Amino acid sequence: MTLKIYNSLTKEKEEFKPVEKNKVKMYVCGMTVYSDAHIGHARTYFAFDMIRRYFEYKGFEVTYVQNITDVDDKIIAAANKEGIDALEYSKRYADRCFADLDKLGIRRADIYPKASETVPDMIKLTEKIIDNGFAYESDGDVYFSVEKFKDYGKLSGQKLDDLMAGARIDPADKKKNPFDFALWKKSKPDEPSWDSPWGAGRPGWHIECSAMSSKFLGLPFDIHGGGMDLRFPHHENEIAQAEAATGKDFAKIWIHIGLLTVDGDKMSKSIGNIVNVKDLLEKWDSEVIRFFFAQAHYRSPPDFSEKALKNAKKGLARIHRVKEKLVACASRKIGEINDKDLVPNEKNYLKEIVDFKTSFVSAMDDDFNTPQAVSIIFDFVNSSNRFFEKATKLNSYICRFALDTLLELGSILTLFQTSKIKNSILDDDLLKKVQRIADNYEINVKGKTMEESIDLLLKKREEARTKKDWGTADGIRNDLDKIGFEIQDTVDGPVWRKK
């Protein structure tokens, strides 16, 4: 089983061959921290988290570097407006963004270099580029000369001549070619600045990624990624800088994530449709959001909408119901059994589980095809339900095996993560609601836990049902449903789950 990845550089799916055996070195362009994390950030970083997890699943040792752009025009402008230091301002938003992404259940990268702390490396890299004849100084600025780098455009497929034809760039006085870009910018008043061989100033945006990736990963490294929007000019420029400075190949594989739209529109400040992660988490469980992401391929542009999340939530509930059935069945104590003791239903189910795992892995091996992988999870769900439907007795060994497989595959898609941050305020609130319902039905639940209280309510409901008191029975069910508990009557009696 070999892993194939679509490489934006070659525009082909390629078999993954690590630079260093059993290791994966990946660099992903991170956030410019001047406002809260939005759903687009979440989508991109979810995709790379999933990619990293899958590499780990395949047994690779992954080093994942993601930069933090904490010095930039927008940050400086916003900080000046508030009258505070730019770095203080960006620190604040970096903390907020990471807190939001943490809550979303996206694992952090291994290293988060900050632009402001990597300036000496950027200066060194810029000097090398000048020494190698690919850049020039112009009145305190330093520009990269795109004409000198013959491979310029190899990532985006753009030719310099074609770019010229469609150019809508003002002929910049300091540049030799309008597509030359700044490696170093002369400082202006009220800006953070650093000393350099070209006087006080600050680095250009593109140079930070070239400097940080080569500093922490070495050249060449395996994977460089980011949003689709960064392909040109940002990534094109990164390649030019790194290769001009070192003469080595930069990144082997380029991965670009399709940009998310909101209700069919591009997400932008001008439309005013930016969806913040923080706001989203008030209404939706993080797992629902992640599952929504997993249902679209990373290279496709998913369309975010309430409807799409509702859809994801319903599908996810199906998966959880099966998981809970398996947990219940697996926890029954039954000894080991011999293969010959299995009935056809059980044998068939075991075989299907093994097949699902194989299909799941080959879906993921094919350029991280999570939508297909999700469909296999649903095949698993359907098969499990059929198994339970036909089973005359339940075998805990089989359920354990099925459960382990489901948890293993699910974890690759970030499913079934137990929330580390227990929300005690919400839990207390829910217990009070349950207690209030119990009071209405004259059940004393003083000092009882939520689970015990619900069980008592369901016991009361069963009593009502035997008396054919449908009013009380349906009342209890509806009241619990309203506060978020799903009640189902089964042959084994009533069961409940949190929706």
Next chain:
RNA sequence: GGGCGGGUAACAAAGUGGCUAUGUGGCGGACUGCAGAUCCGCAUACGAGGGUUCAAAUCCCUCUCCGCCCUCCA
């Protein structure tokens, strides 16, 4: 103008030469006091036109429509 990627059933979204994708929704049936869950069955597809092939949603050509990038952007 140049570059990149698309158009699949009601919606979302995989597949990419022959085999039911999948989810949500719809219809019918089973189960149930009812509901829900679950199972069984059904319907609705591959933008248009040509071509290659025994066979095309899938390969080739032409056309058409849409999105994104070329300015900061995940």
